[in-house]
Amino acid sequence: MFLLKRKKEKCTNSKEKIMKNALLLLLSIIVLSTGPIFALDITMDAERDDFYNALTGPADGYIYLSPASLGVGSGSGSPDDEFDCSGLVWFSWDSSYFYCYAEVTDELINVNSSTTYENDCIELKIDPDPLMESTSGVAAVRLTAWGEADAEVPDGVDNLIKGAELDEAWEPVEGEDYARKEVLTDTRYGYNLEFRLPFDVIVRAEKYVDVRIGGIMGLAVNLHDNDAGVRDFALRWGSDMDDTVWSDPQKHGTVTFLEGNKVNLSTANAITGVDTNSVDYTPPATGVATQPVQTPVQFELAQNYPNPFNPTTMINYSLAKAGHINVTIYSLSGQKVNTLVNEVQNSGVYSIPFDGSQLSSGVYLYQLQAGSQVFTRKMTLLR
Structure with missing residues (x-):
């Protein structure tokens, strides 16, 4: 009887050991299939890191905040066009931080209000755990654009709300946790913002x-725009375009952490499953919106004439030196419409006609590229 009992115990222990080993094997397979979480080598310098160049759209953490993404209830104004305000925003993560990098096109940078969200700034509203299905508990962070040196504005990453669970406050360090810079190039006027948020705050x-x-x-x-001393409007990403995203987690989109430090960005809310947002956040093929900046007269892309036009207009430009020249027409969505010039030209002044008789009414971009220099202007076709 004693021997039989010992055999049963031994058999039971053996089965438990087999089940335990099988469970460990299953867990190891799951871990191997999902892959490890690597630390992300991102430099906080307000410049685009190579990692972001590989991202293609919302499915891997890259969105375009266009004028079509205008939020409701966030000011009385609206963007004139993508040069007034628009932005490309990238997100990434590792085991310690959530990263955000933005390239904003803004023809008038204003950082003159003591209320952070009334300035040109980017703002994130975060629901740490949607699976709790709570209708409260939203963390917030804002980073203002680079403004005038004497502007009386909050400095650095502002207003990260921390729960009472934390014993120590987070004190972000410029160049380590955030960076910002004004951008003035041949193709864009605006600003870049970059920051990382420790998950434990x-x-x-x-x-x-x-x-x-x-x-x-x-x-x-939220991408807030200030053109007259107060917030005019906000461009928004979330499951709902209403301003109550600041306090209501059921208006948020969903971030899913993926392998390779990427994230999936879905405008469907994780609590309700509802998605009332019909905006297309896919970045344009041409990247960040470009705008004309005054250049020396010897190298210039002039405003087309007449403008508006129907159906023909003239595009004038001058070249300071010989080189390979491209003059291309694009739709506002970044789709190439026509190539007018693609050849080597000598220095001098040029005038080329454009016929829009096959196009529908609307605003189009025409772009001059000469080597590394790119100039872009808008023209309006009225049929």
Whole structure:
């Protein structure tokens, strides 16, 4: 009887050991299939890192905030066009940080209000754990654009709300946790913003971020624009375009953490499954919106004449030296419409006709490229 009991115990222990080993094997397979979380080598310098150049759209963490993404209830104004305000925004992550990098086109940078969101700035609203299905507990962070040196504005990353669960406040360091710079080039006027948020400070109402491959968190993005001393409007990403994204997690989109430090950005809310946002956030093929900046007269792309036009107009430009020249017409969405010039030209003044009789009414971009120099202007076709 004693021997039989010992055999049964031994058999039971053996089965438990087999089941335990099988479970460990299954877990190891899951870990291997999802891959490890590598630390991301991102430099906080307000310049685009190579990692972001490989991203293609919302499915891997890259969105375009166009004038079509105008939020509701965030000011009385609206963008004139993408040169007034628009932005490309990239997101990434590793086991310690959530990263954000933005290239904003803004023809008038204003940072003159003591209320952060009334300035030109980017703002994130974060629901650390949507699976708790809470209707409160939103963390917030804002980073203002680079403004005048004497502007009385909050300095650095502002207003990251920390829960009572944290014993120490987070004190971000410029160049280590955030960076910002004004941008004035031949093709764009605006500013770049970059920052990283430690996951252990993204805490609200006892909600913590599930930092793992396959984990999720709620997110809303606001790009605020100030042209007259107060916020005129905000461009927005989320499941709802209403201004209540600042306090309501059920208006947020969903971030899913992927392998390779990438994230999936879905405008569907993780709590309700609802998505009332019909805006296309796919970045344009030409990248960030470009705009004309005054250049020396010897190298210039002039405004077309007449403008508006129907259906023909003249495009004039001058070249300071010989080189390969491209003059291309694009739609506002970045789709190439026509190539007018693609050849080597000598220095001098040129005038070329453009016939828009096959196009519908609207605003188009015409672009002059000469070597590394690119100039872009808008023209309006009225049929």
